[in-house]
Amino acid sequence: SKRVLSGIQPSGKLTLGNYIGAMLNFVALQHEYDCFFMVPDLHAVTVPQEPAALREQSESVAALYVAAGLDPKEAAIFMQSHVPAHAELGWLLTTMSYMGELERMTQFKDKSEGKEAVGAGLFVYPALMAADILLYKANFVPVGDDQKQHLELTRDLAGRFNHRHGDTFVIPEPFIPKVGARIMSLEDGTKKMSKSSPSSGSYISLLDPPDDIRKKISRAKTDMGREIIFDVQNKPEVSNLMSIYAQCSDKTVEQVQAAYEGLGYGAFKKDLGEVIVQALEPLQRKYADIRSSGEIRHILRDGAERANAVAESTLAAVKEAMGFLPRG
Ligand code: ATP
Ligand code: MG
Numbered sequence: 001s002k003r004v005l006s007g008i009q010p011s012g013k014l015t016l017g018n019y020i021g022a023m024l025n026f027v028a029l030q031h032e033y034d035c036f037f038m039v040p041d042l043h044a045v046t047v048p049q050e051p052a053a054l055r056e057q058s059e060s061v062a063a064l065y066v067a068a069g070l071d072p073k074e075a076a077i078f079m080q081s082h083v084p085a086h087a088e089l090g091w092l093l094t095t096m097s098y099m100g101e102l103e104r105m106t107q108f109k110d111k112s113e114g115k116e117a118v119g120a121g122l123f124v125y126p127a128l129m130a131a132d133i134l135l136y137k138a139n140f141v142p143v144g145d146d147q148k149q150h151l152e153l154t155r156d157l158a159g160r161f162n163h164r165h166g167d168t169f170v171i172p173e174p175f176i177p178k179v180g181a182r183i184m185s186l187e188d189g190t191k192k193m194s195k196s197s198p199s200s201g202s203y204i205s206l207l208d209p210p211d212d213i214r215k216k217i218s219r220a221k222t223d224m225g226r227e228i229i230f231d232v233q234n235k236p237e238v239s240n241l242m243s244i245y246a247q248c249s250d251k252t253v254e255q256v257q258a259a260y261e262g263l264g265y266g267a268f269k270k271d272l273g274e275v276i277v278q279a280l281e282p283l284q285r286k287y288a289d290i291r292s293s294g295e296i297r298h299i300l301r302d303g304a305e306r307a308n309a310v311a312e313s314t315l316a317a318v319k320e321a322m323g324f325l326p327r328g
Helices: 016-029 051-067 085-094 099-103 106-112 120-135 145-165 210-219 236-249 253-259 265-293 296-322
Strands: 003-007 034-039 076-079 140-142 173-175
Touching (some): 016 051, 016 236, 034 296, 051 076, 051 265, 051 296, 076 296, 099 120, 106 120, 106 145, 120 145, 210 265, 236 253
Parallel strands (some): 003 034, 003 140, 034 076, 140 173
């Protein structure tokens, strides 16, 4: 059956953006496809990570996958660093990437902006991401809108490799939600919500206590008007909150708009806080259970085994096609 691969970096606390943009689709796709969901720790270290925090966040992300509804019997859940083929194919694809195309990546521009020293890993990141996807011959990659450009590069690299060395890789397609593909910062409607943001008021963490969630929503930036209207051009902040509302309550944006006709921001935000709290309550409960059970280590061991089997076979084919001498 068709394959799916994706992952969320253990570079901070997972946000509502990660949940709506990526995780909801992970869960939706798991029964229909052969799914691989990694915790991309090798990507996380493209910006400095404190070792103890990286270890904790890695286990936390894996537990959140399960808490959000991923079934480890269906989907392989694993640490990227437990499958050495990622780093190896990442290098091979780095050699096939052009400086110019990497320089055009907006994530690189955003993450290096204003920094004096920019790590080289941040620059070659898209080649490693291409390796992640191509190792599993994934047909679909559930991601948020911000990853579209990297996926386009993955497709280019796969095509380039196939053209030079013969048909080896499947050309993957992005799988992006129709609503909430780019959840914006609660403090700035022009920036996407990011877990690595230094300002915790800009995002809602999936593990935020209910009162923090209510507080952050009540303080969220809104424009001067008072109508609850979905209009991304003129009312980006309110529209963003409406997308969050819709995705956390299984409603369409139109239904949300109709429900708040004639009501002001205050009433809307109060309800939105409750909607988010309600949506995250079962996830938070399950998360606490999983962390205390200690079962994550077993899930990750099993996932790595399944992932390694697929990844090693693709890597072997790649190395043969490129002309590497077999070990014998
Ligand atoms: P970082 O700031 O460390 O890059 P991040 O919040 O951007 O963290 P990633 O691990 O880079 O998270 O991305 C994981 C997944 O979540 C990707 O599929 C990405 O497209 C999606 N995603 C990230 N932020 C958002 C957002 N604001 N809205 C929708 N999807 C998002
Ligand atoms: Mg990101």
